[in-house]
Amino acid sequence: MTVIAGTPHPALRDVVLRYEGFEDRRGDPVTFRELPCSFVPIIIDLDAGWTITYGGAPPMRVGSFVAGVTDSVVVVGHSGSARCVQIDLTPLGARRLLGVPMSELANVTVPVDAVLGDFGSRLVQRVGDAATWADRFAILDRALRARLAGAAAVDSGVVWSLRRIAAAGGNVAIGELAGELGWSHRTLIARYRDAVGLPPKTVARIVRFESLTARVTRDPGADWTATALACGYFDQAHLAREVREFAGVTPTVLRAELVNSVQDAASAPS
Incomplete structure (x- = not known):
């Protein structure tokens, strides 16, 4: 398992808490419990996707996704091979970046393109095509700063x-x-x-x-x-x-x- 930390551009200080590259090639299926949190993660999947389970609901399969603020445990799993970039947003930064009422995302996981449309699809493609983790983090810096340039302020x-x-x-x-x-x-x-x-x-x-x-x-x-x-x-x-x-x-x-x-x-x- 490899975890690579990235430092967001200073201009994103109030929006992005951290970048993280993650790779797991253990070969056996893995599940882990994500505890309630006050931040909003975006996962850009670079492998075969994830299984997400909320409470007693049936598991759902997703690739790249956004998860809203949660107040209960979420079970996340992969089939034995995983590779992704995680972007952890502040809740108010997420409101600006995503441009939707955050009540629509509370305690749910949705595909990236369902929230970010073509911007999200292009971002996933560009990050997936990058050669190194540093390149991926740099792509995120540029893309997020550009999107925030026209974003409305939060109350x-x-x-x-x-x-x-x-x-x-x-x-x-x-x-x-x-x-x-x-x-x-x-x-x-x-x-x-x-x-x-x-x-x-x-x-x-x-x-x-x-x-x-x-x-x-x-x-x-x-x-x-x-x-x-x-x-x-x-x-x-x-x-x-x-x-x-x-x-x-x-x-x-x-x-x-x-x-x-x-x-x-x-x-x-x-």
Whole structure:
């Protein structure tokens, strides 16, 4: 398995979190669980495609795809050979780049060309024709910057409030945000569904869950009670309920998954 990190152009700072090249030639079918996240991945497939499963829904086969913000586990698999480029977008960057209400993509996966049309099809072709990972990342830089040049701005109130949520690690009173903006709660929810895809309270909970997984990854031996309080949960029981809802497992199992994931990434050649 090979993982190659790419650095997006500085002009894309508020839109693209990271580029990543991925190649897996282990030969045996592989499935892995993608946890809820607040970013929007675009996968440009360079191999035989993927199997995506949401909850109890039947698996779907896709090639290059876009996945909206998710609040539950998604099972992703390939048949034993995989090669792709992943572009992780900020949620508001995705709204600008994709040009559709993000509620249409929340908790779903759709083919790239279904969202990005001819631009998406051409991008997949050009990235697939490139000779090196560096060339692929450079193609993405140029294409994304060109598309964003004519993109509409995102609601400034959502931009401000989402920054507040991120800075607080998800621990912010949504009613207070609405009040400071002079919006009703209903207006705040509607604007978040358009710009992010999910209601602000759910987004804040996902951001807090991401803070938890990051903390556990850094310090897998940390005490659960201390971790719960540091991440803004009321107590360990509250943390356990949130982990079960978002990850579908106990905190202990989640910690084992995160540790194994880090070890796998560390052993992958660059």
